[in-house]
Amino acid sequence: MQRIGVFVCWCGSNIAGTVDVKAVAEALRSEPGVVFSTDYQYMCSQAGQEIIKEAIKEHKLTGVVVCSCSPRMHEATFRKTAQAAGLNPYMVEIANIREQCSWIHKDMETGTQKAIILGRAAVAKVNLNAPLIPGQTPVTKRALVIGGGIAGIQTALDIAEAGFPVDIVEKKPTIGGKMAQIDKTFPTLDCAACILTPKMVDVAQNENIRIFSYSEVQEVKGFVGNFNVKIKKKARFVKEDVCTGCGICTEKCPQKKVPNEFNLGMDNRRAVYIPFAQAVPKVATIDADYCTMLKTGKCGLCAKVCTAGAIDYTQKDEIIEEQYGAIVAATGFNPISLDKFDEYAYNQSKDVITSLEFERLTNAAGPTAGKLLRPSDGKHPHTIVFVQCVGSRCAACADKGKEYCSKICCMYTAKHAMLTRDKYPDTDVYVFYIDVRTPGKNFDEFYRRAVEEYGVHYIKGMVGKVSPQGDKLMVQASDLLANKQLHIEADLVVLAAAIEPDKSARSIATMLTASMDTNDFFTEAHPKLRPVESPTAGVFLSGTCQGPKDIPETVSQASAAAAKVIGLLAKDKLTSNPCVAHADELMCNGCSSCANVCPYGAISYIDKEFRMPNRTTAIRRVASVNPAVCQGCGACTVACPSGAMDLNGFESAQIIAEVDAICR
Amino acid sequence: MQKITRENLINKAIELLDNGTVSRVLGWKIGEFAYDVTPAVFTTKEDLQKDFIFDDFCNANFSKYLIAETRKAEEKVLVFLKPCDTYSFNQLLTEHRFSREKVYAVGIPCEGMLDIGKIKALAGEGIIDVIPGEGSITVKNLYEEEKTLAYGDVLTERCLSCKSKKHVVYDELMGEEGDVIDSNRFDEVEKIEKMSADERFAFWQSQLSKCIRCNACRDICPACTCEKCVFDNPKSSVNNKAISDSFEEKMFHIIRAFHVAGRCTDCGECSRVCPQGIPLHLLNRKFIKDINSFYGDYQAGQEEGSRAPLINYTFDDLEPGEAVGRGV
Structure with missing residues (x-):
């Protein structure tokens, strides 16, 4: 049996204004396993934390329930408090009686009643909690920046400056983004190209930066510190390492009626083109939709005039697979x-x-x-x-x-x-x-x-x-x-x-499991305090993909995102979340449902010998979870037909105990 | 077309036993009554000739038996599969429940199997023999009476809405290959969908309250192959949800339908074996219908290794909110 302490926070008047905190503490005192219950104005304060520490020692508590704000605010705080008093940090549960209760109710009676129910659910869960010990995972010291506009450029430059390798993936043939199309910039009226193109050149010349232009992110697997990304490098039918960017092909190409997207279709370009004079990489690209040679097999003029021999009509899309520790979304706007x-x-x-x-x-x-x-x-x-x-x-x-x-x-x-x-x-x-x-x-x-x-x-x-x-x-x-x-x-x-955000942002967000708002702007982890991080660990936000911004704001956010990335890549190891899935081999059917739904590829199968009835044995295929790769999302536990999969810290029995406590 | 007879199957089985392809034969064994056919494992020519039966009562779907049978020995086991059985067979292969190399599958045609319950309802008790004829059957009873019944009146429910006469997997096929049938199997589901919520609740309440929790539906179901069923596992927290009162009793079938959703091939065994005549297949069919309409047509077991929509993700999957909005 657990010995549980309940600590009800007033949060000044934030909670106490609509919840009778004393009544909550009193009601929870008689819950099964609860041996101590109290309330205090600010549990997260030094004095509040002392109350918890002392109670753990005095009442020999084995579990702690804090009825306070969202666990996103102070779960970490209270876990540290419990740890300092000698308790396993995962024996702490938070009942969110602020965001999910006091802030949304006006009536004291309803608020109090709901707070008691939420507290009861947390107590029911802690009764089934077990101590958990986190492991460690290594960090791949390379960053990926998706989008090569001014945001992506600045982020990449700052990360590279700190000594870490960075890859930029840009779907257009050149980096530069919208800023390259702008004439002058407010409020100083500098010429946009004059301030942007030197940065583009810096990117090209920086040894730590690789540019994958005319490329798209196709698949993202893994997790913070260990992302595995597939990048599709689209065929541009020009050998990038051979092309000198002389532009002869772009002058000789007979197909002259291609709307020039760089000038928003207000003039025409050729089927082989370099978007603008200062493009980086300064490499021609053949537009397969318009090239006569690629469409009919007749022409080949560009190959004839190219002295470098860079034209290659047989080029195919190429898939590049690379590991990254951090990913920055800088997908921009339109x-x-x-x-x-x-x-x-x-x-x-x-x-x-x-x-x-x-x-x-x-x-x-x-x-x-x-x-x-x-x-x-x-x-x-x-x-x-x-x-x-x-x-x-x-x-x-x-x-x-x-x-x-x-x-x-x-x-x-x-x-x-x-x-x-x-x-x-x-x-x-x-x-x-x-x-x-x-x-x-x-x-x-x-x-x-x-x-x-x-x-x-x-x-x-x-x-x-x-x-x-x-x-x-x-x-x-x-x-x-x-x-x-x-x-x-x-x-x-x-x-x-x-x-509006670039159309590609939604599919990228899905690949990154990063959340978006209703307008398809990426959501930040906290609007004020973590504005350049996505709630998904290891994913950072740069520029207008997060919300409308001008250039100075974009550049400051880009640098801020870079600082966060550098902070992550500077670490050798990350503390891993011990709330990972595990399979009960005796119950596992080996059906692969869990592996099919696992977004991280954390589940593999082994053939194992089992004792069967009547002194027989059988080789059975059973699931095995790699705890370093598992992120504890819990998808496997619901997909598993036999209930063999369970999640540490969020076991089915714990969840059901919570639901039962709420419905009691 | 030459009709496949009991003798054809026995000869095939003996041939495969003799040439060492298989060491055991999974087949139907004659029971106490003509209609009382049981699955059995045969290992000798003599046993086959004595007890092996193939008639209009060979309902049992053998796919699930292969899990236990293939674990018994290294040699292959011969299994006879009707078209609908092959879907379950494939689904179990998809779920890695037995090893394909340990099975020799012979596809046999099926013109529909008979429902003894329906026959008894029309011809009364005391049946000693059922003789198949052209489009009808003749039933003989203890009192030396004979009754002729139309085939269509005594076919099992699942055969009346047969989805396929095509074998989706086999090592050898006896008889001719059939086709996938555009069946009307969702008509009954649509009828229930059209009811008001109260009517629907009353319908299922009246049906499910007949349940005696004999577990026959679960034990026969080729999708219910867990090493340990959640209902038998006190740690699963599900078992106690389905036993404590009469309402929760009904939860057994609802939970079971969720467990097999996306994996059920609609073989109809659950309803066939239910001693209380509960149309359990309609719960599963509702899931199949919804999955089809939400994610595009999908037939579990049609293709080995296919990713069922419920354990797959594509960018154009509908949002959960849309599913709720369209749910009936």
């Missing part, structure tokens, strides 16, 4: 599709463009060589209307837009408006906004300059309709401050489309 926003006529007129397209139109390496010209007729636009929050903060249009604020649009629109007025003072610039949000260092000053120095017309109100009429765009909008309808004859309309 503007949302505007197909459903008919009111802005995006699909009807070439002169309605997104802000990212505007970046390319004003970029010296863009389709117009940096001259702001209308896509339809190549004429200089004299009236430009910028529309903010297209699909952002759109609670009412959740079917096509996003409820959240995309955060970067106010600032880049101010930048666009300001630069346009600076370069083309004869242009009238209107910006329609719901609110202008400029929190950030030197951000508001920047926006004020756009309004005050550059004379941009900021109008509070939304655009109702854009209709193309002749070569003009009729913009119908409301001015909420003047309370009147506006009709503007515009030459160009620029839409600040909301941003």
Whole structure:
């Protein structure tokens, strides 16, 4: 029989406000196995922990139940406390009477009743707890960064700087991401390429960094410290180690009608291409969807002009398998599709463009060589209307837009408006906004300059309709401050489309077993205190895959994620979780259900001789769990038909005892 | 097509015993009554000629017997498998329950087996012989009466909604290969799905309360092959859920249906052996129907080594919430 102590925490008024803590302590005192029960204002405080330690010694406790906040907050604290008093840390159970009780109930009576039930369940479990001893697992000292935008680049550089090898997997032919497409950056107006490309070169030259461009993560197995990852290196039909990046093939290729995705389809590239001049790796890629040679077997011009002999039409996708200790998700963002926003006529007129397209139109390496010209007729636009929050903060249009604020649009629109007025003072610039949000260092000053120095017309109100009429765009909008309808004859309309996580993020999250929110942004382990870690151990978050961010924020988060990775890789061993599965060989049928559902590949089978009835023996196939690989998820225990699989610390009998205690 | 007879099977068995392919034969043995056929292991020509039987009452699915039988000796055992038995055979191979190398499987055709319960209901007690005819059977009783019954009226429930006449696995096939049948086996399930929750509860309550916990359904089930059943294991915490009161008694069948979900081949043995006539196969069929509609058609045992949807994961699997929403 256990000797259990119950410790009910007030958490100031957090718990005591809606739960009668004294009544809870009193009620739990008469539960089976309980020999001591008390309450205190802050159990997690030094004094609170002393109460627990003293009670363990004085009452010779063998188990401890703390009725307090979520185990995610203080389970570790109380386990350490128990350990300091000589108790096995796994003899401690937390009944969460804060997040799951006091915070969600308003009525003292209901709250108290529920707290007693939760405490009772924890007591029932501790009655069946057994001491557990953690083991150790080694750490593979290499990191994987998924995504080669500015977030991935910064994370990789920082990890490599600390002396650990890093691999970047980038699905496009070059690293650089969205930042490579941007012209100038707010609020300093540095040229994006000028600050980004040196970093790209650093990545290429760093001995600790390998770049897998035009590649995708295909499979992730294992766990913190020991991930086993399969990377699919897509066939680019050019030998990466031979190609010099001279670009002759990209000039000679006869297939000229391929929409250039780097310029968002506003001009064309060839079937063999290098996305932009400063691409890293500077290696050509053949687009199999357009290459005549690959489609029909006739052409082969690029191979003829290539002096290095780098073209290889027979190249196949390649699978690379590698071990990693830590994985950083840096999968980035995309503007949302505007197909459903008919009111802005995006699909009807070439002169309605997104802000990212505007970046390319004003970029010296863009389709117009940096001259702001209308896509339809190549004429200089004299009236430009910028529309903010297209699909952002759109609670009412959740079917096509996003409820959240995309955060970067106010600032880049101010930048666009300001630069346009600076370069083309004869242009009238209107910006329609719901609110202008400029929190950030030197951000508001920047926006004020756009309004005050550059004379941009900021109008509070939304655009109702854009209709193309002749070569003009009729913009119908409301001015909420003047309370009147506006009709503007515009030459160009620029839409600040909301941003959303890259589509690949969901499948990557699934592979990593990392959680996501309803918008497919990766969830952090704690929004304030662990903002760059995923709740999945060994998985870290960098950049906009976690939420909308501008470049400075992305870079700081990227470095923060790197610091966390370095902290992990610096360790030689990790303490493993002793709550792992084990099979009762006498009951195991060897059916493989558990191995089929195990996400970590921790279960294998052995043939073993067993005594059978009537002095016979039989060789039977039975499951065997590798405790170093098992992560204690418990999937096997529910898949096992015979109940042979069980999980230390979460045994079926313990769970059922909890349920029984709740239903009593 | 030449009909496969008892003699054909005996000759095949003797041939395989004589040439040393197998050392034992798993077959049907004649019982006290004509309809009272039992599974048995034969090792000699004499025993085979004396007791081996093959008629319309050879219902028993031998697949499960192979687990114990293959453990007894190193030599191969001969087993006769009807089409539906081959699905159970494959499923057990998928679950590594016996070694394929220790079995010589002979596929035999099946035109449907008879249900003695139905015959007795129509022809009364005291039956001493059942003589098969064209599309009908003749029943003789103690009182020297004869009664002719239509075949369709006395077929077992599972044969009426037969899913396949095709053998999915064998070493040798006797007779001709049949086809997978587009059966109407889910009609009955749909009928129950259409009931209101209260009606459905009342239906199952009336059925399951007949249960006497004889465990026949579990003992015959080719999916219930655990070394130690959770219901016999006091440590499993499940056994006491199914014994303490009359409601929990019903939980036995519900828990069992969950245990075989995704592994049940719909062989129908559970309902066939139930002495109380509970349509247990409908519980399993409901699972099969739901699995099909949630994850795409899947037939357990059709392919050796196939990953059942419930122990597999694909990116386009439906979210648990969707399943709840669609559940009836």
